[in-house]
Every structure is written in structure tokens, then in C-alpha cells.
Amino acid sequence: MVWKTIARHLAGGHAPAAKPDAALVAALRARLTAAAARRLGRSLAIRHVPAGSCNGCELELRATQNLIYDLTQYGLSFTPSPRHADILLITGVAGRNMLEAVRQTRAAMPDPVFVIAIGDCAVDGGVFKGSPMVSGGAEAILPVDLVVAGCPPAPAQIIEGLLAMLEAHAG
Amino acid sequence: MRLCTPEEWQSYKGAFIALWTDSAHAYALYQPAELLAVALQDGAYPALPAPGAAWFQRLAHDLNGHVAAGAADTRPAIEHFCAPDGRSAWPDFAPPQGEGVHQLSVGPVHAAIIEPGNFRFTVCGEQVLKLEARLGYAHKGTLGLMRGKSPRLAARFAARISGDATVAHSLAFAQAAEAALGLQPPGRAVYLRAVMAELERITNHASDIGAIAGDAGFAFLDARFAAQRERLCVAAAAAFGHRLMMDCVIPGGVAGDIATGGAAAVLAALDGLEAELPGLTRVFEDYASLQDRLVGTGVIPAELAAAYAAGGYTGRASGQAMDARCSPGYAPYDGLSLETPVETDGDVAARIRIRLAEITASVRLIRVLLDSLPDDAIAVAPPAGDGMGLGVAESFRGPVWAWLRLTGGAIADIFIADGSALLWPLLEHAATTGILADFPLINKSINASYSAVDL
Numbered sequence: 001m002v003w004k005t006i007a008r009h010l011a012g013g014h015a016p017a018a019k020p021d022a023a024l025v026a027a028l029r030a031r032l033t034a035a036a037a038r039r040l041g042r043s044l045a046i047r048h049v050p051a052g053s054c055n056g057c058e059l060e061l062r063a064t065q066n067l068i069y070d071l072t073q074y075g076l077s078f079t080p081s082p083r084h085a086d087i088l089l090i091t092g093v094a095g096r097n098m099l100e101a102v103r104q105t106r107a108a109m110p111d112p113v114f115v116i117a118i119g120d121c122a123v124d125g126g127v128f129k130g131s132p133m134v135s136g137g138a139e140a141i142l143p144v145d146l147v148v149a150g151c152p153p154a155p156a157q158i159i160e161g162l163l164a165m166l167e168a169h170a171g
Numbered sequence: 172m173r174l175c176t177p178e179e180w181q182s183y184k185g186a187f188i189a190l191w192t193d194s195a196h197a198y199a200l201y202q203p204a205e206l207l208a209v210a211l212q213d214g215a216y217p218a219l220p221a222p223g224a225a226w227f228q229r230l231a232h233d234l235n236g237h238v239a240a241g242a243a244d245t246r247p248a249i250e251h252f253c254a255p256d257g258r259s260a261w262p263d264f265a266p267p268q269g270e271g272v273h274q275l276s277v278g279p280v281h282a283a284i285i286e287p288g289n290f291r292f293t294v295c296g297e298q299v300l301k302l303e304a305r306l307g308y309a310h311k312g313t314l315g316l317m318r319g320k321s322p323r324l325a326a327r328f329a330a331r332i333s334g335d336a337t338v339a340h341s342l343a344f345a346q347a348a349e350a351a352l353g354l355q356p357p358g359r360a361v362y363l364r365a366v367m368a369e370l371e372r373i374t375n376h377a378s379d380i381g382a383i384a385g386d387a388g389f390a391f392l393d394a395r396f397a398a399q400r401e402r403l404c405v406a407a408a409a410a411f412g413h414r415l416m417m418d419c420v421i422p423g424g425v426a427g428d429i430a431t432g433g434a435a436a437v438l439a440a441l442d443g444l445e446a447e448l449p450g451l452t453r454v455f456e457d458y459a460s461l462q463d464r465l466v467g468t469g470v471i472p473a474e475l476a477a478a479y480a481a482g483g484y485t486g487r488a489s490g491q492a493m494d495a496r497c498s499p500g501y502a503p504y505d506g507l508s509l510e511t512p513v514e515t516d517g518d519v520a521a522r523i524r525i526r527l528a529e530i531t532a533s534v535r536l537i538r539v540l541l542d543s544l545p546d547d548a549i550a551v552a553p554p555a556g557d558g559m560g561l562g563v564a565e566s567f568r569g570p571v572w573a574w575l576r577l578t579g580g581a582i583a584d585i586f587i588a589d590g591s592a593l594l595w596p597l598l599e600h601a602a603t604t605g606i607l608a609d610f611p612l613i614n615k616s617i618n619a620s621y622s623a624v625d626l
Contacts, residue, residue, distance in 0.1 A: 049280050050287050052309050054622045056334025056415055059378075061284050063404070066397035080282035097251045097308045098287055101279050127327050133312035152334065154414060 043075035044114070044166070047085035049105050051138065052095025052128075056152040057119040061091070063155040076162055082108035087162075090138040093121040093128045102141050114165060115144045118158060120151045127151075172198075172206045172559065177217045180209040186480035187221035189572055189588030190228060192237040199224070200572060200588065202480060203499040206561060211237060218242035223479045223593045226624070230592075233307075234314065234626075249307035249625055264291045264303060271295050275607070279308040283611070286621035290610075297606040302599045309625040317585050322348035322422035322553050322575075325582055329573065330417050332587055333623035338364075338371040339566030340573075340587065340623070341420035346501060347573040348422040351560030352553055358545035360424035361502045366540050367407075367416045367425075368564065369533040370437065374403045375567040376526040377444065379618055383523060384455070386611040387464040395451055399444050406440035409433055424550025434541045441534045452527055465520040469601035469613030472517060479593045483569025484525040485617050489517035495563045495570035507539060519616040529567075555580025568618055569594065589623030 050058060061078075064071045071077065079085050082105050090102065106113065117138035120126035125136040138144050148161035174196075175183070185201030192198070196208040197216035209216050218228060218239035228239035229248035267274050272295045279287035287308035293301040313332060317325040322345075329344035330337045342364055349356060356364075381396025404414040410433025411419045419426050455461065471481070476489035486493055494511045496504040512528040514521040562573045569590030576584045594617055601613050 048284050050285070050309070052311050053286070054309075054331040054334040054337075055286050055620065056331070056337065056417065058284050058286060059335055059415065062378075063397070063401060066401050067394050068398060068401050078284060092309070093311055095309065095311055097249070097310055098279065101287065101308070105280055127331060128311045128313070128316065131312035131316050133310055151331075151417065152415070154408075 044086040045077055045079040045084050046087040046089050047079055047082045047105060047109065048089045048091070049098070049102050051090050051092040051098040051102050051122070051141075052134070053092030053119065053121055057091035057121070060152045060155050060158060061089075061118065064158050066155075069155045069159055071159060071162075074159070074163060074166070076166075082106075083110065085109050086112070087114045087116055088142070089116045089118055090122050090141075090144075091118050093125050093131075094135040094138055094140050096133050096135065099135065099141060102138075106142060114146070115142050116162070116165065117144045117147045118161075119153060120149055123147045123149050172208055174208045174210070177209055180207060181217045181219065183207060186477075187219065187223045188480060188570070189586070189592070190219060190224050190231065191574070191586035191588070192216070192231045192235050193576070193584040194235075197231070197237065198574065198586070200561075200574070202493070204561060204563065206574075214238060215240045222596065226592045226595065227588075230624075230626075247307070249310040251307055267293050269295070272300065288621050292602070292607060292610075294607055297608065299602050299605060299607055299610065302602040302610075304595055304599055306595065306621060307625050309622040311622075311626070313626045314585055314587065318582050320582055321555075321580055322352075322577070322582065325585075326421050327418060329587065330420075332571075332626070333566075333589060333591075333620040334415060334417070335375050336371065336566035336568065336571065336589070336620065336623065337415050337417045338367045338420055339564040339571050340589075341418070342368060342564035343562045343571045343573040344575075344587070345420055345422040346562030346564065347560040347575050348553060348562070348577070349560065350562055351558035351575060351577045352556045353558070354423060354551065354553055356424045357548040357551060358503075359428075359547050360549050362540050362544050363425045363429055363549070364420050365503050366429070366437070366537055367411060367419055368566075369537045369540070370403065370407055371416060372567040373441075373444070373530050373533045373537075374400055374407070375618075376530050377403065379615060380455075380523055380526055383465070383519065383612055383615045384461065386615055387461055389458070389461050392451060392454060392461075395447065399447065402440045402443055406433075406436040409436040421550065423553045424548070426550075428549050429544075434544075437537065438541065441537060444530070445534055448527070448530065455523065455527075462520065464609070464612060465523065466516075466518060468519045468605050468609050469616060470516070470518045470604045471597050471601050473515060475597065475600060476517065479597055481569070481593055481597055482565075482590045483567070483594070484522050484529065485569065485594050485597060487512060488514045488521035488525045490515045493570075495565040499563060501563065503540070507536060509536070519612050522616045553580075566590070568620065571623070587623075587626065589620055591619040591621075592624045594619035595624065 122138045128134045146165045188200040190199045199207045215238040218241040225244040231237050233248045233250045275292040278289040289305040291303045317328045330341045332340040377396045378400040381393040385393030408414045471489045473490035492513045559576045572588040574586045
């Protein structure tokens with residue numbers, strides 16, 4: 001079938017360029033997006049940015065990688081490079097001194113990007129809410145797809161949150 | 172506290188710990204717990220000659236606008252975006268000099284899951300010639316939030332000065348508030364605090380020793396120590412209701428009694444660690460490829476450690492036998508025989524050896540403490556009063572100090588000095604004794620806190 005089509009084109013010269021149907025393109029795009037979400041949904045790379053935390057959330061994030069929780073078994077892993085990352089994971093209060101770094105990290109990531117706020121500080125500033133140095137959570141910088149509250153959230157809670165997001169997007 | 176003249180202030184000879192200012196005075200803290208004050212003149216005070224004072228003078232300028240007259244280092248500490256255009260006011264790093272010398276900028280977003288900070292390396296080939304650390308990225312305005320609050324309310328902020336040393340910081344803060352109010356916490360609370368503090372020390376040592384091996388590409392030790400850390404965190408949650416024991420130490424005592432079965436959970440986790448530790452230590456000592464990365468790496472000479480009065484395992488690995496639990500000392504350690512291991516090599520391997528020895532010592536301490544828990548109350552309510560208080564606790568990485576002044580039961584002024592401020596300059600030096608690839612090992616082996624100095 002393919003060979004016949006190729007042969008016909010070779011014999012008949014160039015076929016006139018047809019304008020694709022706009023509705024068809026839209027439908028295809030929707031199907032492609034769903035497929036991409038399914039594919040991305042099971043194996044995501046995470047870029048973590050500490051935006052003014054106390055180091056508590058970092059300890060528990062590291063613990064998600066230990067033998068007991070083994071984050072990679074779910075297809076999730078941390079990556080040093082924002083270029084390879086699908087998830088921007090923010091901890092901390094979104095302090096004034098980290099705003100530019102968060103923005104630059106997001107800009108270096110290819111779309112689509114899921115933004116996740118881990119810990120009470122990243123949810124809304126936590127106990128530091130109201131400080132002039134604090135923007136009040138990740139949402140103050142970027143639209144956030146998922147929040148995991150806790151001070152700090154336990155590794156099991158963090159993984160639960162990540163898996164819930166995967167389920168929702170894998171649909 | 173001793174109010175002194177500018178001349179006395181500048182000429183005082185002692186091991187410098189910290190410096191801060193309030194609305195009327197500048198304060199300087201020396202070992203073991205000597206507090207000097209000098210009156211501010213038009214918002215200025217004489218700069219101190221101690222090398223460790225530089226960071227605190229920069230910080231006092233950024234926090235309160237007070238100037239250290241005659242200070243050589245006037246770079247911003249935490250104010251990164253105060254220029255009129257909203258961009259960084261940080262002065263340019265000195266350009267590299269010489270053929271083949273170039274600079275690398277790392278951070279504030281690092282490759283690993285750690286806190287934010289910017290490192291400017293000047294390198295020639297692989298050799299690091301100079302490291303300049305730019306901190307302040309984790310600044311949250313914590314001290315400002317603590318002012319005006321009662322000690323009990325402000326304890327939540329003290330617990331979040333540095334998450335890995337949350338017990339030690341809560342303890343230093345609580346002891347400062349208790350000193351200001353003349354409050355004596357009950358014996359049971361004092362013992363439970365020490366159990367938590369030692370558990371925190373073991374947990375962090377285990378986690379960091381593994382992580383150093385991991386940074387050297389030795390995944391086995393990292394995996395085993397991380398598993399041990401996890402068991403300790405689970406035990407801490409079973410005993411005290413929180414994996415990191417955050418908000419468990421409060422002014423006047425502890426927030427809750429140890430849970431039923433909590434002591435058994437802690438002891439079981441310690442037994443598990445003790446059973447595996449000799450084998451893991453042997454692996455550390457026997458693998459030549461691992462030792463090759465650790466021995467002679469990141470050397471801090473004893474003279475330098477002494478000049479900065481470095482505490483914790485960083486100081487103790489470089490010949491400084493300082494431990495806040497012994498000097499100035501606080502309860503309940505005065506009643507327990509406490510050994511402070513000291514080494515003189517000053518390299519990554521020595522710091523690991525100190526930490527391994529401290530794990531064993533802390534395991535013993537917890538067993539003694541849990542075995543002899545007094546049966547009295549767990550807390551007394553702090554009264555509303557006035558006073559000034561100084562408190563100290565030995566965190567896993569070194570001493571942490573809290574100073575506060577209470578007026579009518581509320582905090583009028585406060586400063587918290589983590590020992591990390593004196594460790595950062597030592598890291599800058601230690602990095603220059605190795606190649607760039609050794610830096611993660613050196614950094615992790617010192618593990619100075621970012622959040623605790625950024626405040």
C-alpha cells in the first residue's frame with residue numbers, strides 16, 4: 001500500500017498541496033496531547049528548586065530516593081538539568097532572593113511543565129507568611145498544578161502527591 | 172554582659188563566636204560565653220579584627236543598617252536585589268588573573284537536592300584556586316517575624332532556622348528565653364530534650380556520611396546509611412510525633428511526653444544502627460578507591476580552624492576540642508561523662524571519623540538518658556516578664572546560640588547565631604586544597620547551613 005502510494009506520487013509528479021481540514025487538525029492535536037500526557041505521565045524527571053526553605057523539605061525529598069521509598073520505581077527521578085525536566089518542584093517561601101532563579105529555571109524547561117509546591121512554605125508561605133522578604137508560596141511566582149502540605153511533608157506524602165498528579169494527567 | 176568602651180571592644184582577645192546589633196548597641200560573643208556590648212554612635216560601631224566577624228558585620232548592615240566602621244569586607248550578605256533597577260547589588264567578582272585561569276559559577280540552583288547558594292570558583296585546569304561563596308538566597312526575614320511575639324509563639328520560627336538542626340535551634344532558643352525569665356524547666360523535659368538532640372545528631376551524621384560516600388560514587392554506603400536514617404526518623408516520629416522532631420522543644424520544657432512505646436522504638440532503631448555500623452565503617456576504611464577520594468581532601472589546618480574558632484566536627488577534625496555541651500555546658504550533660512573526639516588531619520576523612528565516633532557516643536548517651544528519665548512534669552508555662560537571655564545548644568554541626576531581650580513577655584530583640592557562619596570561610600579555604608570534582612565531598616563533609624546564616 002505504502003509502496004503503491006509512493007510509486008503513484010513518483011509517476012504522477014507532485015500532488016497539489018491540499019489545505020488540511022482545520023477541524024481534523026484540532027482533533028489530531030487533542031489526541032496527540034492525550035497520548036503525550038499518557039507517555040509523559042509514567043516517566044517524569046523532576047527539577048527541584050529550593051526557593052527559601054529551612055532545609056526540612058530537602059531532607060524529606062532526599063528521603064524519597066532511599067531504599068524504602070525508592071521513587072524511581074514509579075518512573076520518577078530527580079534531574080540536575082532543567083532541560084531534561086518535566087516537573088518543576090518548588091520548596092520554600094518563594095523568598096525575594098530566589099525569584100529570579102525560579103523564573104530562570106522555569107524558562108530553561110521545555111513545555112509541558114508541571115509545577116509542584118512541596119511543604120507549607122511553598123503552599124502559602126507557611127509560618128513565614130507576612131514577612132516582607134517572602135512572596136507567599138510558589139503560586140506567587142508560577143501557576144501551580146499540585147500542592148503537598150506538611151512541615152515538612154513525610155516522604156510517603158510527597159510520593160502520594162506525585163502519584164496522584166500522574167494519575168490525573170495520565171487520564 | 173559587659174558594656175565596654177570602643178577601645179576595649181576592639182582590643183578584647185578571645186575566640187570570637189558572633190556579632191549582632193540592636194537599636195542601641197552592638198554585641199560580640201566570645202567563648203565560652205563572654206558577651207560584650209558597645210554603644211552605637213550614629214548607627215556605627217568599630218569593626219572587629221576577628222576574621223569570623225566579617226559575615227556578622229555584613230549581616231548587621233543588611234538587617235539593621237548599622238555600619239562596622241573600618242571593616243574591610245563590606246559586601247552585602249543577604250540583600251541581593253536592593254539596587255534601584257531591582258537587580259543584584261552584589262559587586263562583580265574579581266576577574267581571573269593569569270594564563271589558563273578561568274571562573275565557574277555554580278548555583279544558587281544546585282545539581283543535588285540541597286539549599287540555595289552561589290559558588291564562584293576560580294580554577295586553573297581542575298585545581299581550584301579560589302572559592303567565593305555568595306549566600307543570602309534563603310533569607311526569609313525570620314528574626315523580624317519573631318519580634319513582638321511571646322517565646323512560645325516565636326519557638327515555631329526558631330524550629331525553622333535550619334530544618335536539619337531543628338531540635339538544637341529550638342533548644343538554644345528555649346534556653347535563652349528561660350535564662351531571660353529565670354525559668355527552670357523540669358528534669359524530665361531536660362532529659363527528653365537531650366534524647367531528641369542526640370537522636371538528631373545521629374540522624375544527620377548517618378545521612379551525611381552516606382551522602383559523602385555517594386558523592387564519591389560509592390552508592391552502597393549511601394544506600395545503607397540512608398536506610399538507617401529512615402529507621403531513625405520513623406522511630407523519632409513514633410516517640411515524639413514528628414520525623415524531624417520539629418516544634419517538640421518549647422520554652423519551659425517539651426511540647427509532649429515521649430509516646431508509649433516510643434523509647435522502645437528509639438532503642439530498637441539504635442540497636443539496628445549499632446549492629447550495622449562496624450561493617451559499614453570497615454567498608455569505609457577498606458576501600459582504597461574511596462579512601463583515595465577522602466584522605467587529604469579539603470584540608471583545614473588547625474591554625475585556620477582556631478582563627479575562626481570552628482566548632483562541631485569541622486573544628487574537632489582540625490584539633491579544636493570545643494563542644495558547647497561541655498563548655499559552657501548545659502543540663503543534663505554536666506551529669507554525664509561526655510567524650511569529645513578530636514583529630515588533627517583536618518581532611519574529609521577525619522571529619523567522617525569524628526562523626527562516626529560521635530554516633531557511637533550519642534547512642535550511649537540516649538540509652539543512659541532513656542534509662543534514667545525523671546518522673547516530673549514535661550513543661551512549665553513561661554511567665555510574662557522582662558529580661559535578657561543567652562542560650563546555647565550543640566547541634567550536629569556545631570554550636571548554635573540564641574540571644575533575646577524580653578519586654579512584657581514579648582521578644583523586643585533577638586539574634587540567632589548558627590556555627591555555620593564560621594564554617595563558610597573555612598569551606599572557601601578547604602575547596603582550594605582540591606580539584607573541582609572534590610568540592611561536593613568537601614562541602615558535604617562540612618555541611619554548613621545556608622538557611623541558618625541567611626535567616
